[in-house]
Amino acid sequence: MSYIEKKFLRKINEIFEDELPHWEGYLLELLEKKSIKIADNVAKVCADFNKQINLILKKYYPEIKEMEDKLIIKSNLKFYYDLIDKLTDFIRNVENFQKIDEKYFLSLIDFIEDKENLISGKYKNICRQELTAFYDERSRAYLEKIIAEKFEKRSREFFTFGSLEEEIKKIVRTAGANQFSITSVDNLLDTQIFESAQSLIRFGVPSENKGKLKEIGEEIKRYLESKG
Structure with a gap:
């Protein structure tokens, strides 16, 4: 050996x-x-x-x-x-x-x-x-x-676990979301609409804050783009 x-x-x-x-x-x-x-x-x-x-x-x-x-x-x-x-x-x-x-x-x-x-x-x-x-x-x-x-x-x-998920979770929680999950696209019934994606990010806000949905989405997008 x-x-x-x-x-x-x-x-x-x-x-x-x-x-x-x-x-x-x-x-x-x-x-x-x-x-x-x-x-x-x-x-x-x-x-x-x-x-x-x-x-x-x-x-x-x-x-x-x-x-x-x-x-x-x-x-x-x-x-x-x-x-x-x-x-x-x-x-x-x-x-x-x-x-x-x-x-x-x-x-x-x-x-x-x-x-x-x-x-x-x-x-x-x-x-x-x-x-x-x-x-x-x-x-x-x-x-x-x-x-x-x-x-x-x-x-x-x-991809759904670890530091990246934790950072995204902090972003959406800070922005006012009360629901958050990341799911592998492999586990979805219909993957064709997510052909180029690896994971699906879901988040939700209280009904009185629905206007924040777009804002949170933009925050996540900026963060992911910064990670390359």
Whole structure:
């Protein structure tokens, strides 16, 4: 194993063993509250998960050559992909319904607490099959395309979380909006009218302040243009 491979494998292990478990503990504390008020904090955890996973995928994982190491890394990543999907679904449900059944919280808690069993069992089996197929030349090109598409979709999905969303939220709240959400266009039934868009920003104001809608829209537009 080369020096760089050892170094990057160590970095990956630090993320899996220290960084992400720290956020998992915080996430469990949030979910134990069984309150929809935790949605913003859950979104921040999602953003951090996504940041760390992107770091592994883009910087560290390409240098890993040992198949067994690849298997362990991919099995862990598979767990976090599913966790992020579940948390994203939770946030959308809060935004859309403003109410979550207690069983929903419990199912998320159970999933996180079952992490080790899922990684060593279900996800490891899936990833072993994927790696075997990936290194079969007849399957590799097809799988590379699928992986790229999934990664692109996931990256677009997380446009909705993190610092950009927080800044836009501050702008609309300060301007007088009492409702705000950002939704991935991928999740809309009719995406044709948003052909060039990645996300849809929604906001609302009290009925007596409807005149502010255009003003808020202009504020958001100026901010996004300033970000390039």
